[in-house]
Amino acid sequence: MLDGRLSLLTPEGISLALTPAGPGRRALAWGIDLAAWSLAVILLNMLVALLFGTDSTGRGFYLAGLFLTYWGYPVFCEVYCGGRTLGKRWMGLEVVRADGLPVGWRESVLRNLLLAADFLPFLYACGLVSMLCDRQFRRLGDLVAGTLVIYRTQPKRRAAVADVAPQPLPWPLSPREQRALLDLVERAGRLSPERAHELADLAEPLTGLRGAASLARLRAFAAGLTR
Amino acid sequence: MKQKQFEAQYGALWEQITQQLDGGKGADPTHFPAQYRQLCQCLALARQRGYSPSLTDYLHGQVLAAHRRLYGTPAERPLTLRHWLGRELPQRVRQEWRLLLLALLAFWGSTLLVGLLVAHDPQWAYSFSSAGELSQYQSMYAANKGKLGRTGGEDIAMFGFYIWNNVSICFRTFAGGLFLGIPALISLVGNGIHGGVIAAWLSQFDITRINFWSFVVTHSSFELTGLILSGLAGMRLGLSWLNPGRLSRRQALMLASQRMYPVLVGAALLTVLAAFFEAFWSAAGTIPPAAKFTVGGICWAAVIAFFALAGRERHAAR
Numbered sequence: 001m002l003d004g005r006l007s008l009l010t011p012e013g014i015s016l017a018l019t020p021a022g023p024g025r026r027a028l029a030w031g032i033d034l035a036a037w038s039l040a041v042i043l044l045n046m047l048v049a050l051l052f053g054t055d056s057t058g059r060g061f062y063l064a065g066l067f068l069t070y071w072g073y074p075v076f077c078e079v080y081c082g083g084r085t086l087g088k089r090w091m092g093l094e095v096v097r098a099d100g101l102p103v104g105w106r107e108s109v110l111r112n113l114l115l116a117a118d119f120l121p122f123l124y125a126c127g128l129v130s131m132l133c134d135r136q137f138r139r140l141g142d143l144v145a146g147t148l149v150i151y152r153t154q155p156k157r158r159a160a161v162a163d164v165a166p167q168p169l170p171w172p173l174s175p176r177e178q179r180a181l182l183d184l185v186e187r188a189g190r191l192s193p194e195r196a197h198e199l200a201d202l203a204e205p206l207t208g209l210r211g212a213a214s215l216a217r218l219r220a221f222a223a224g225l226t227r
Numbered sequence: 228m229k230q231k232q233f234e235a236q237y238g239a240l241w242e243q244i245t246q247q248l249d250g251g252k253g254a255d256p257t258h259f260p261a262q263y264r265q266l267c268q269c270l271a272l273a274r275q276r277g278y279s280p281s282l283t284d285y286l287h288g289q290v291l292a293a294h295r296r297l298y299g300t301p302a303e304r305p306l307t308l309r310h311w312l313g314r315e316l317p318q319r320v321r322q323e324w325r326l327l328l329l330a331l332l333a334f335w336g337s338t339l340l341v342g343l344l345v346a347h348d349p350q351w352a353y354s355f356s357s358a359g360e361l362s363q364y365q366s367m368y369a370a371n372k373g374k375l376g377r378t379g380g381e382d383i384a385m386f387g388f389y390i391w392n393n394v395s396i397c398f399r400t401f402a403g404g405l406f407l408g409i410p411a412l413i414s415l416v417g418n419g420i421h422g423g424v425i426a427a428w429l430s431q432f433d434i435t436r437i438n439f440w441s442f443v444v445t446h447s448s449f450e451l452t453g454l455i456l457s458g459l460a461g462m463r464l465g466l467s468w469l470n471p472g473r474l475s476r477r478q479a480l481m482l483a484s485q486r487m488y489p490v491l492v493g494a495a496l497l498t499v500l501a502a503f504f505e506a507f508w509s510a511a512g513t514i515p516p517a518a519k520f521t522v523g524g525i526c527w528a529a530v531i532a533f534f535a536l537a538g539r540e541r542h543a544a545r
Contacts, residue, residue: 013267016294057381057384059384060387063391064387067390071394101298106485109492115402116403144405153291156284175275175276179279182280183280225229225230
């Protein structure tokens with residue numbers, strides 16, 4: 001199948017599909033993280049000014065805090081919050097190891113320290129070139145640490161099987177055709193009626209009907225397949 | 228089997244898996260592996276029998292989450308850090324003795340060369356550094372009482388500054404190593420030249436000589452080692468990319484980064500330790516220079532002995 005998904009084979013013989021995220025989405029997530037970090041630094045600055053006034057001790061705490069947040073924030077988020085910084089959470093992304101498992105300290109530290117290498121020569125140019133050259137959109141830090149940034153798969157709810165009187169198919173369908181039929185019936189609720197009818201028209205050789213009648217017949221076939 | 232029968236038969240199992248993933252009360256983790264294998268079988272069956280996409284997607288999501296829970300749980304290794312620092316760090320550094328030699332040569336070679344040049348003819352200092360900077364350093368170390376080596380500020384303020392500045396330099400040197408090791412080498416040579424100029428310049432005045440050397444002697448043992456180690460780790464990455472041997476370049480990079488990780492952690496810790504000494508010990512004007520030289524000598528000896536001796540196997544046959 002021609003899509004951007006990456007297929008992982010597990011020891012149980014199941015293939016899991018992961019979808020690597022591209023540079024645009026990741027740049028947005030990075031922008032959100034930068035904004036959050038800047039805000040946190042401003043707040044830290046105000047807090048220090050409040051606690052220590054103009055005393056230079058405050059500046060020491062401020063700089064130590066700057067260091068911890070600058071280098072530590074992404075690592076901490078990735079290790080303890082399921083591979084997601086705030087920006088990645090917002091954009092629906094997460095960092096995983098190349099084998100699809102959550103990242104640990106080593107991977108996270110390496111990939112985030114090498115952000116400094118990705119930044120060179122200006123504005124993440126190296127990282128962008130690396131992402132565009134790599135099939136899985138990995139920047140240099142990802143290549144070295146063996147990590148991936150993927151779209152987080154939302155836990156899905158099962159759709160209830162349609163409750164209409166089932167009808168037998170006029171002739172047997174192949175598994176792929178059955179799947180296409182079930183897919184259409186499940187998606188019909190989320191499409192506009194015109195589009196749903198237009199799609200149902202395509203099944204005229206099977207149903208012998210057009211429009212809403214064809215869709216209703218397809219629902220009955222789907223019920224026959226699933227019940 | 229029709230989809231509805233299938234759902235009826237395995238629905239309870241899927242509920243249990245959901246409970247396990249949510250960490251619910253009724254979940255017994257000892258059953259989880261068996262339940263997970265059953266779930267994988269459900270997904271395979273659902274795919275092969277062409278059940279509806281929403282069911283396969285649901286099962287796929289569950290398998291993915293359960294897979295991560297089962298295989299992604301890290302083993303508890305409470306002594307990892309001690310093991311790394313006590314054994315792996317010195318072992319790896321000794322294994323990379325050629326690169327260590329190169330890093331030492333880059334740093335100390337440029338320091339000595341420029342230092343001797345400036346000591347021979349102080350005019351040369353102006354080729355590497357501006358007159359304003361030199362006079363600023365001179366005034367920093369000329370003070371007899373109070374704090375040495377700074378333009379102002381308290382211990383804690385300077386501690387924050389050293390952490391932010393020096394550890395960041397350490398990390399950037401490592402990251403720069405990725406590009407064939409050249410930026411890391413440039414960073415080492417650049418820092419070496421700077422140190423050489425300042426040391427030689429301040430050594431020629433009686434008023435700054437003792438102050439300067441007693442200031443740097445203690446924390447330099449940790450700080451310079453940290454810098455050299457981070458440069459070494461960075462250069463290892465760059466070289467593994469240039470010369471991957473029998474591995475693919477990506478695998479060679481990954482392997483090198485995994486091997487160099489303890490070295491990087493050690494370099495960062497040494498730099499933080501150096502910041503402590505630099506802020507709270509080196510600058511104190513009340514401690515006599517003789518004490519500083521003694522402690523500094525002990526620190527240098529400890530660092531060298533650690534990297535030369537620590538982590539050696541007692542029984543070579545093991």
